[in-house]
Every structure is written in structure tokens, then in C-alpha cells.
Amino acid sequence: MATHAAFMPGVGSAEAQTGLWSWITTVDHKRIGILYGTSAFIFFLIGGIEALIMRLQLAVPDNTLVGAQRFNELFTMHGTTMVFLAIMPLSAAFFNYMVPLMIGARDVAFPRLNSLSYWIFLAGALFLHASFLVGAVPDAGWFGYANLTSPQFAPGHHIDFWMLGLQILGIASMLAGFNFIVTIINMRAPGMTLMRMPVFIWMTLVVQFLVVLAFPAITVALILLMFDRFFGTMFYVPAGGGDPLLWQHLFWIFGHPEVYILILPAMGIVSEVLPTFARKPLFGAPVVIYSGIMIGFFGFGVWSHHMFSVGLGPVADSAFSIATMLIAVPTGVKILNWIGTLWGGTVRFTAALYFSLGFIAMFTMGGLSGVMHAAPPVDLQQTDTYFVVAHFHYVLFGGSIFGLFSGMYYWWPKMFGRMLDERLGHVHFWLMLIGFNLTFFPMHYLGLIGMPRRIYTYAPDLGWNFWNLVATIGSFVIALSIAVFIANVWKTHRSGAVAGPDPWDGRTLEWAIPSPPPVYNFAAIPTVHGRDELWLQKHGDGHGGAPSPRPPVPRAEDIAAIHMPPPSYWPIVLAIAMTVMLAGLLISYTQVVVGGLATLYCMYRFAMEYHRPAAEAHS
Amino acid sequence: MSGPAAGGHGAVAVAPHDPNIGTTGLDNRKLGMWIFLGSDCMFFGALIGTYLAYKGKSLSGPGPHDVFNIPLTSLSAAVLLASSLFMVLALHDIQRNDIKHGARWLLATALFGLWFVGNQVYEFAEFVIYYDLKLWTSLFGSSFFVLTGFHGAHVTGGVIWLLLLWRLAKRGLLDARDATKVEIAGLYWHFVDIVWIAIFTVIYLIP
Numbered sequence: 062m063a064t065h066a067a068f069m070p071g072v073g074s075a076e077a078q079t080g081l082w083s084w085i086t087t088v089d090h091k092r093i094g095i096l097y098g099t100s101a102f103i104f105f106l107i108g109g110i111e112a113l114i115m116r117l118q119l120a121v122p123d124n125t126l127v128g129a130q131r132f133n134e135l136f137t138m139h140g141t142t143m144v145f146l147a148i149m150p151l152s153a154a155f156f157n158y159m160v161p162l163m164i165g166a167r168d169v170a171f172p173r174l175n176s177l178s179y180w181i182f183l184a185g186a187l188f189l190h191a192s193f194l195v196g197a198v199p200d201a202g203w204f205g206y207a208n209l210t211s212p213q214f215a216p217g218h219h220i221d222f223w224m225l226g227l228q229i230l231g232i233a234s235m236l237a238g239f240n241f242i243v244t245i246i247n248m249r250a251p252g253m254t255l256m257r258m259p260v261f262i263w264m265t266l267v268v269q270f271l272v273v274l275a276f277p278a279i280t281v282a283l284i285l286l287m288f289d290r291f292f293g294t295m296f297y298v299p300a301g302g303g304d305p306l307l308w309q310h311l312f313w314i315f316g317h318p319e320v321y322i323l324i325l326p327a328m329g330i331v332s333e334v335l336p337t338f339a340r341k342p343l344f345g346a347p348v349v350i351y352s353g354i355m356i357g358f359f360g361f362g363v364w365s366h367h368m369f370s371v372g373l374g375p376v377a378d379s380a381f382s383i384a385t386m387l388i389a390v391p392t393g394v395k396i397l398n399w400i401g402t403l404w405g406g407t408v409r410f411t412a413a414l415y416f417s418l419g420f421i422a423m424f425t426m427g428g429l430s431g432v433m434h435a436a437p438p439v440d441l442q443q444t445d446t447y448f449v450v451a452h453f454h455y456v457l458f459g460g461s462i463f464g465l466f467s468g469m470y471y472w473w474p475k476m477f478g479r480m481l482d483e484r485l486g487h488v489h490f491w492l493m494l495i496g497f498n499l500t501f502f503p504m505h506y507l508g509l510i511g512m513p514r515r516i517y518t519y520a521p522d523l524g525w526n527f528w529n530l531v532a533t534i535g536s537f538v539i540a541l542s543i544a545v546f547i548a549n550v551w552k553t554h555r556s557g558a559v560a561g562p563d564p565w566d567g568r569t570l571e572w573a574i575p576s577p578p579p580v581y582n583f584a585a586i587p588t589v590h591g592r593d594e595l596w597l598q599k600h601g602d603g604h605g606g607a608p609s610p611r612p613p614v615p616r617a618e619d620i621a622a623i624h625m626p627p628p629s630y631w632p633i634v635l636a637i638a639m640t641v642m643l644a645g646l647l648i649s650y651t652q653v654v655v656g657g658l659a660t661l662y663c664m665y666r667f668a669m670e671y672h673r674p675a676a677e678a679h680s
Numbered sequence: 681m682s683g684p685a686a687g688g689h690g691a692v693a694v695a696p697h698d699p700n701i702g703t704t705g706l707d708n709r710k711l712g713m714w715i716f717l718g719s720d721c722m723f724f725g726a727l728i729g730t731y732l733a734y735k736g737k738s739l740s741g742p743g744p745h746d747v748f749n750i751p752l753t754s755l756s757a758a759v760l761l762a763s764s765l766f767m768v769l770a771l772h773d774i775q776r777n778d779i780k781h782g783a784r785w786l787l788a789t790a791l792f793g794l795w796f797v798g799n800q801v802y803e804f805a806e807f808v809i810y811y812d813l814k815l816w817t818s819l820f821g822s823s824f825f826v827l828t829g830f831h832g833a834h835v836t837g838g839v840i841w842l843l844l845l846w847r848l849a850k851r852g853l854l855d856a857r858d859a860t861k862v863e864i865a866g867l868y869w870h871f872v873d874i875v876w877i878a879i880f881t882v883i884y885l886i887p
Contacts, residue, residue, distance in 0.1 A: 170708040235719060243712045247702025273719040281726035288826060293816035296730070302739040302819045311726060624699075665844065673853060 086628035088172035089580060093179050094158030095476065100183055101150035107190075108142035109543065111135045113536055116500070120533035122521035132517035133200040134219075138189075140203025141223065144323065145230050146186045148457065151465050152326035153182075156241055156265050158476055162571035162578060163259050165250025165587045170243040172626045173667065178237040180636035185229030188640060192222035199223030202515065204312055205286075207297035207305035212290050218647055221290065225643050228283050231276045232639070238272035241265060250570070252589035256350070259569045259592065260343060263350045264329030267357040268322050274361070275318035282311035291646060306371060313364035321360040323457055324424075325353060327464020328395060331417045334471050335399055337565050338414040339406025342593060345398045352391035352398075359388040369437040370444045378437045385435035389428065396425055411565075412486025416467030419494050423459025427452055430505065445515075448508025454501045466493075466546070473553070474560030478576045482557065485549040492542035499535025503528035568593035573612075581623040584615035631670060635663035700860070713864045717871045720834075724875050727827045728882055734819040741818035747811045748884055749803070756799035757880050760835070763792035764873045767866045774849075777856035783849035786862075789869065790842035793835050800832045824883065831879055834872045841865050 084092060115135050118126045127135065157175065161168055169175050192198045197218040201209040210220045245266045249258065258266075285296040286308070295301025297308050336343045343349060365373055365381040373381075399421050408414070430452040434440045443449055466489075473481045508514075512525050519525055563572040570587060571578075573595050590609040591597050597609040642656025700708050736743075770785035804825070807813040813821045845865060848854040854862075 170702070171712065239712050239715050239719070242715050243702075243708050247704050247706055247708055247711055249703050251703060253703075273715060274722050277719055277723035278726050281723060281730065284830075285730065285826070288815070288822065294822035294826070295816070295819065296734075296822060302734075302737050304733070304737075307730065307733060311730075314726075661840070672848075672858075 083628065085633055086176075086630045088168075088176050088626050088629055088632075090157050090161050090169050090172065090175060091476070091578065091580075091582075093175050094154045094156075096179055097150045097157055097182070098154030100186065101147050101154060104142050104146035104186060105151070106543070108139050108147050109540065111139040111142065113540060115139065116533040116536040118517060119519075119529050121530065122519050122523075122526055124518050127517070129517045130200065133202075133515075134198035136515055137199045137202050137205075137223070141189065141199065141227070143457070144203060144319070145227065146189070148323045148461050148465070149234065150182060152268070152323075152461075153178075153237060155261075155326060155330065155465075155468050155472070156237070156268075159472065159571060160241060160244060160262060160265055161248070162475075162574070162582055163262055163569050164245065164248060164253060165570050165583060165589065166244065166248040167582050167586075167623070168626065169240055170248055171240050173629050173632055173670070174236055174240050176629065176632035177635060177667075178233045178240065180633045181229060181236065181639065182233035184636050184640040185226050185233060188229060188644060189222060189226030192219070192226075197222060199226075204316060205308075206312075207286070207308035208299070210286060210290075210308075211298055213298075220286075221647055224283050224286050224290070225646060228280065228287075229640060229643060231280050231283075234272050235276050238269040238276075241269040242273065245269075250583075250587050250589050253594075256347060257589055257592045257594075260332035260346060260349055260353075261326075261329035264325045264332070264353050267353050268325045271318040271322050271325075271357050271360060275315045275322070278311050279315035282308055282315070285311075287646070306368075309368050309371065310364070313367045314361070316367065317364040318357075318360045320453075320456070321356055323461050324464075325356065327420060327461045327468075328353065330464045330468035330471070331399060331420050333569065334413050334417040334467050335402045336593070337471070337567055338409045338411055338417075339403050340409075340566070341402055341406040342568075342596075343398065344401030344404070346592060349395055349398050352394045355391040356388060359384060359391075363388060366435060366440070369440045382435050382437055386432060389432050389435075392428055396421060396428075411470065412481065412483055412490055413467050413470035413565075415487065415490040416463050416470060419490065420460060420463040420467060423455055423463060423494075423497065427455025427457075427459055430455065443508060445513055446508035447504040447512045447514055450514050451501050451504035451508060454497075454504070458501070459497060463493075466490075471565070472571075474564045475571055475576045475578070477554070478560055479553050479557035480560045480564060481553050482549050485545055485552065489542050489545045489549060492538055492545060496535045496538025496540075496542055499538060500532045501535070503531050503535075507532075563595070566599070568596040570594055573598075580625055581620070584620050584623075585612050587612050629667075629670060631663060631667040635660065635667055638663045707860055709864055710860060710867070713867050717867065720871065720875075724827075724831070724878070727823075727830060728878065731823040731827050731883065734823045738818035738820040741821060742811045742813050743820060744824070744883065745887065747807050747813055749806075750884060752799070753803065753880070753884055756796050757876060759792050759799075760796040760873055760876055763789045763796070764870050766792065767869050771859065771862050771866050774854065774862045775856060775859040779849050779852075779855055782862075783846055783854075786842055786846040786849060790839050790846060793839040793842065793869075797832055797835055797839065800828065800835075804829075828879065828883070831872070831875060834875070838865070838869050838872055841868070 084096065087093060087096075114127060115132065118124050118132060157169070160166075189199075195218065199205075199222055200219050201215060201223070205220065205223060208214055210224070245258070245262055285294070288294040289296050289298060289303075295303040297303050297305050299305065332343055332346075332349055363381055363385045365377060366385045369378060369381075399417075430448070434443060434449070434452065470481050470486055473479070507525055507528050510524060512519065512523070519529075560576045562575050564576075565572070570583075570589075573587065574583060587594065588610075591602070594609060598611050599608065601608040638656055638659035640656075642653055642660050645652030645654075645656050702708055702711075766785045766789040770782050770789060773779075773782035773785060807821075815821055815825045842865060845854060845862060848858075
């Protein structure tokens with residue numbers, strides 16, 4: 062097996078490139094995935110620290126750790142950070158790293174655009190956090206309701222940082238959306254029909270359609286807000302005839318698909334982890350896929366359930382109430398299918414599986430409290446109380462974050478070639494599960510006995526003291542579990558067990574190649590014969606059918622002939638130019654103009670970079 | 681595992697010659713443009729929705745039919761639509777590698793686009809100066825200027841794109857191999873025209 066050497070990372074490839082510049086100019090989807098993951102984890106820690114400060118403030122009544130203004134800033138930045146800078150980019154890390162590997166491709170459809178998405182994301186995130194440096198931290202909540210954001214009630218630059226930061230982040234998400242839709246539709250290995258795609262890929266596809274169709278609504282909402290704040294229009298100002306409700310409609314037309322943008326990637330991860338560790342195909346995989354599509358589709362028709370307390374009238378309330386209850390059906394189908402996958406399987410209780418099980422249990426609880434909100438009379442009792450806070454943390458933390466950690470334990474060996482420590486993984490899981498429930502379960506009760514969300518302190522005689530203290534203790538147990546995870550990563554990279562290409566006896570194509578994969582991923586593009594292609598190659602279909610043929614061993618000269626896109630610095634330069642332009646709105650219009658011209662020039666250079674081979678262009 | 685049968689099977693996988701053509705046979709860039717246009721529909725949908733939600737809700741200032749000059753705007757709409765025909769002809773010539781005529785039609789498309797933008801600048805100036813309808817005068821002013829302004833920005837972007845293609849063609853850097861690039865610019869251009877049909881109907885023609 063002399064040719065096997067060619068499978069080794071670093072041989073016959075550009076993997077040998079190292080150093081800061083190689084990361085800045087990389088267009089390799091795997092490196093961009095690692096960049097997304099690292100940045101997102103740092104922002105996850107920042108958002109977590111904000112949450113801990115809030116919990117400390119609420120631990121005892123009449124606390125004076127932070128004042129009202131600081132508390133407003135904390136919950137605004139916590140929500141914005143966790144949604145846009147932690148969960149979305151952590152999902153993006155898996156999209157980037159895993160989508161080409163799982164569909165048998167060498168990269169995404171537009172590698173430089175992928176790099177551009179990352180740098181614009183980072184620029185937006187840094188812009189948002191620059192508000193801390195100038196003491197103008199956003200303070201109107203993560204959904205920034207009008208007229209909390211109008212110039213009259215929000216002087217200074219607090220809201221400007223939030224508004225422009227979100228606009229920049231939206232551009233990054235949409236560019237990534239175009240890229241991944243094209244990649245998934247057009248870059249699949251031969252034989253991988255749509256129904257043979259892994260379920261994680263299907264959920265990614267649904268998410269990207271939600272991104273490209275839902276983000277324009279918030280783009281427009283933010284543009285109108287920008288005109289209100291900078292140019293004196295009155296889109297959301299009642300004094301000028303405007304209607305603050307327009308913001309709520311536009312925001313939630315984006316905002317409800319957004320919650321599926323946050324949860325569907327985790328559902329996709331769980332749908333890969335469970336079959337692997339139960340050693341069974343996903344139970345009713347086509348139905349899981351259809352359910353994901355249904356969730357995405359209905360996700361556009363339920364936005365007003367965030368607005369029942371507005372009083373939209375019985376017809377609108379009924380329609381949105383029914384649509385919301387309907388969406389619980391495909392969700393319930395998925396939960397049943399995940400349990401069905403485990404049923405009768407040869408289950409291996411790894412950390413990845415534990416996190417997936419935690420996802421199912423916690424997400425089910427969050428889903429049940431969500432269905433309660435679907436009934437307007439119940440919602441009116443619960444809206445703006447801690448019950449809602451409990452609900453969305455059960456779906457976004459108990460759901461998304463547990464699912465994403467499951468993905469980390471599952472795919473870490475593929476990404477870094479080393480196994481995360483299982484024992485520490487179990488400690489991480491149990492601490493997180495216990496801490497999570499200590500923190501958020503009491504919030505159901507606190508909400509039902511009347512504690513409003515977003516208050517910075519409370520009087521001692523309301524009966525809220527004990528459970529608030531419990532929630533605060535729980536939040537520090539969560540923090541401890543994250544510390545265990547960080548220790549695990551540190552330990553793994555110092556002395557972790559080396560993972561082979563296929564440590565879990567995996568089912569999908571990413572496990573067919575070395576860990577970490579070479580720059581070109583697949584020495585020979587595989588041909589696909591069914592869902593769980595690698596499993597079919599190794600074990601057949603389990604009903605006596607012959608295993609799928611294995612791909613031929615590639616020759617060294619074939620690998621040498623693989624052409625990968627060269628690095629480019631135009632993505633980061635373009636991202637900087639665009640951010641300079643938008644930041645100019647806070648500084649000077651000269652900067653807007655200069656930044657705008659620079660952006661146009663960079664776009665031109667970006668477009669022309671490979672218009673003609675260099676030799677021909679000079680002739 | 682390295683038998684001839686396995687090798688023969690694997691050989692079914694055809695190495696794609698053009699890296700832009702995916703396994704479906706579609707061009708990545710063209711597919712990407714279609715998805716961008718789908719997204720842009722939602723963008724204009726939200727802006728048109730805002731305009732309709734605020735129609736007739738202005739507290740003061742002139743209304744739409746106090747300021748509109750329907751014949752003039754109809755002419756510029758016709759100019760923009762005619763430019764779509766030029767775009768088709770430009771693509772046709774470039775596909776046949778008739779670069780000289782292709783470049784000419786690209787320039788004609790861009791110039792008609794510029795005519796439309798120029799008319800919009802004139803129209804905006806007229807509203808501001810003669811009718812005192814400014815961006816912040818009323819909900820009508822705000823929603824009208826923002827909606828049509830963003831459409832105008834889209835047209836302006838398209839004009840710049842077309843002029844760059846024209847310049848490439850004049851420098852001999854655009855030929856039939858680049859027909860897809862022209863086609864993608866064309867998709868964008870036709871889309872911007874179609875959006876104008878919607879905007880023109882909704883804002884100008886429906887009383």
C-alpha cells in the first residue's frame with residue numbers, strides 16, 4: 062500500500078502552508094470552518110459572561126451590582142451575541158467544515174465568497190463590540206422594538222451600533238446562504254440524489270433557504286430604522302403617522318424563521334449522531350427530511366404569535382394560533398423518529414450521544430411550553446414574563462447548544478485528528494444538564510407567579526427570592542461545565558488519543574477520508590449508491606444486499622493533478638472596506654464616500670481576480 | 681479492493697472540465713444569481729409592503745397624484761424595458777463571438793439604464809424643489825423615496841456592471857467563453873426591470 066502515503070495530510074497538498082497570513086487569505090472551507098468555530102466560541106463565552114453578571118445581579122432582591130442601564134445593555138448584548146455571534150456561526154462552522162465532506166466535494170461552490178462571509182461576519186461582530194469601547198452599548202433588547210430605538214427615546218449611538226452591526230452580520234449570513242444553497246444543489250458527488258443526502262445536509266439546505274428569504278425582511282426593517290435615526294423620516298414614529306407595529310411585523314417575519322435557523326442545524330447534527338451510535342439507519346429518514354422542510358415552510362407563517370399581546374384581532378390571532386400549533390406536528394414527528402432510531406439499536410453511550418439525548422429531552426420540554434404560547438389567552442398571561450425566558454432557553458440552549466456540543470464531540474476527531482476525552486465529556490454533559498435545569502426550570506415558575514423579564518432587580522417580598530438564587534447557582538454550574546469542556550479541548554490537543562479516519566464506525570462520506578482531511582478532501586470523487594454511503598460500503602444494507610463498491614485507490618499522480626483554488630486577500634480587504642463605509646455613518650460622510658468607493662474597487666478586483674489567467678491578461 | 685471491477689466502477693465519476701459546472705450540469709454562478717434574485721424579491725417585497733401599509737396615511741404634504749408626472753415616468757419605464765431587449769441582443773452577439781456588436785449593445789443597455797437613472801434624479805429634484813416633498817416631509821415622501829431610491833441604486837449598480845463588461849469587451853478581454861458572465865449580468869438586469877414594472881404599477885398607476 063505504498064500509495065497510502067498519498068492519503069496522509071500534508072503530502073502533495075498545500076496543507077504545509079502555515080502562519081497568520083495563510084489563515085487570513087485562506088479559501089479552504091475547512092479552515093474557514095475552524096475560524097467560524099473559534100470566533101463563535103469566544104463570543105459564546107462573552108455572551109455567557111454577560112449572562113453570569115445578570116444572574117449575579119438577580120441572585121438576591123434589591124441588588125446593586127449593576128444599575129438599570131447596565132442591565133439593559135447586558136441583556137441586549139447577551140441576546141444579540143448568542144443569536145448572531147454564537148449559535149449561528151457555530152452552526153456555520155459545521156456547515157463550512159462538513160457540507161463539502163458529506164456531499165463528496167472538494168470545496169464549496171464559491172470558496173472566496175465563503176472567506177468573504179467569514180470576514181464580514183467578524184467585522185460585524187467586532188463593530189458591535191466596539192460599542193463597549195466608546196461606552197454606547199446597545200440597550201433596547203435583542204429585538205429592538207420601536208420606539209425604544211427612535212431618536213427621541215434612544216439618543217446617542219447605542220442603537221446605531223446595534224443597527225449597523227446587525228446589518229453587516231446580515232450581509233455575511235446571506236452571502237453564506239447563496240454559497241451553501243449552490244454548493245448543496247450543485248456540488249454533490251455523482252449518485253447522491255436529493256433523497257440520498259445526509260439529513261444534516263438537508264437541514265443545512267432548509268436553513269440556508271430560510272436565511273436568504275428571511276434576512277431581507279430585517280435588512281429592510283433596519284434600513285427604515287436607519288432612515289428614522291439618521292435622516293429624519295418617521296417610519297416608526299407615531300407623531301409623524303408612522304406605526305411602531307411595522308417594526309414588529311418586519312422583525313418577526315425575519316425573527317420566526319430565525320429561530321428555525323438556530324434549531325434546524327442542531328436537528329441535523331442529532332440526526333447524524335443517533336444513527337451512528339445506535340448502529341441503525343435513521344428511522345423514517347424521508348419523513349424526518351419532509352418534516353424539516355415543513356418546519357421551514359410553516360416558519361414563515363407564524364410570526365404574529367410573537368405579537369398576540371398587540372391585539373391584532375380574533376381572525377389574525379386564530380390563524381396564527383392554528384399555524385403555530387400545526388408546526389408542532391412535524392416537530393413531534395422528528396422527536397418520535399429520533400426515539401425510533403434508538404429503539405432496538407446497539408447503543409454506544411458516548412458523550413456525543415449523551416448530548417443528543419439531552420437535546421431530545423430538553424428540546425421536547427421547550428417545545429411543549431412553546432405550544433402553550435400558541436394559544437393567545439395563555440400567551441397573554443405569559444408574555445414578557447420569565448416563563449418565556451424559560452421557554453426559549455429550553456429550545457435554544459437545551460436544543461441548539463446541546464445539539465452543537467453533540468456535533469463537537471462527534472466531529473472533533475474528524476476536524477483535528479484527535480478524540481475528545483470521553484470521561485471529561487461525560488462530566489461536561491452531566492454538569493451542563495444539571496446546571497441548565499437548575500437555571501432555567503425555576504424560571505417557568507417565576508414567570509407564572511408574575512416575574513417580568515428584563516427587570517434589573519426586584520423587591521424582597523414577592524416570593525421570587527429562593528428560585529432566583531437557585532437559577533444563579535445553576536448558571537455557575539453551566540459555567541463550570543464549559544470550563545470542563547475547555548480543559549477537555551486543551552487536554553485533547555496535548556495528549557488526546559489519535560483518531561483514525563473512522564473512529565465511530567461512521568455512516569457518511571466524511572469518515573471515508575483521513576482525519577483531519579487533506580486540503581483536497583477526496584483524492585477521488587466518490588460515487589454514491591445510497592444514503593449512509595460509507596456504511597453501505599463497509600457493511601452492506603443489512604438485508605443481505607452486497608456492499609457498495611469501494612472507490613478505487615487513487616494514484617499519486619492523480620492527487621498531484623488536483624487543482625485547488627489559491628488563497629486570496631481580496632475577501633478580507635473587501636470586508637474591511639465595507640465596514641469602513643458603514644461605520645462612516647457614525648463618524649463622517651466623507652468616510653462613507655471613501656469607504657463606498659473602496660468597496661466598489663475591491664468588488665471589482667474580487668470579480669476580476671480570475672477573469673483571465675495572468676499570462677493571457679497581459680497579451 | 682483494487683480489482684479492475686472496482687476501478688471500472690469508480691471511473692464512472694467524470695471529472696468536471698469547467699470548475700463552474702456542477703453535477704447537475706448547472707453553472708454555479710448562474711444558480712447563485714437566481715437564488716440572490718429570489719432573496720432580492722423578498723427585499724423589494726418588504727419595501728413595497730411598507731409603501732402599501734403607509735399608503736394614504738400621510739399627515740401632511742402632497743400626495744402621490746399631486747406630484748406624479750405619469751407620461752414622463754411612463755417614457756422612462758419604456759426606456760428601461762427597451763434596455764432589456766438590448767441586453768438580450770448583447771448576450772446573443774457575445775455568445776456568437778461577435779464582440780464588436782455585443783459591446784455596442786452592452787453600451788446601449790447601460791446608456792438606457794443611465795437615462796432611467798437620470799430621469800429618476802430629475803423626478804426626485806422636481807418633487808423636492810417644486811412640490812416641497814422631501815424624504816422626511818411625510819410617510820408618502822419617506823416610503824416613496826426609500827423604495828424607488830433602492831430600485832434606482834440597483835439600476836445604478838447594474839449600469840456600472842454593464843459598463844465594466846463593455847470596457848472588458850473593448851479591451852479584448854471578453855469573448856464567447858465569457859457568455860455566462862454576460863448572461864448573469866443580464867439576469868440581474870431583467871430582474872431589476874421586472875421589479876420596476878411592479879413598482880410602477882403599484883405606486884404610479886393604481887390610484
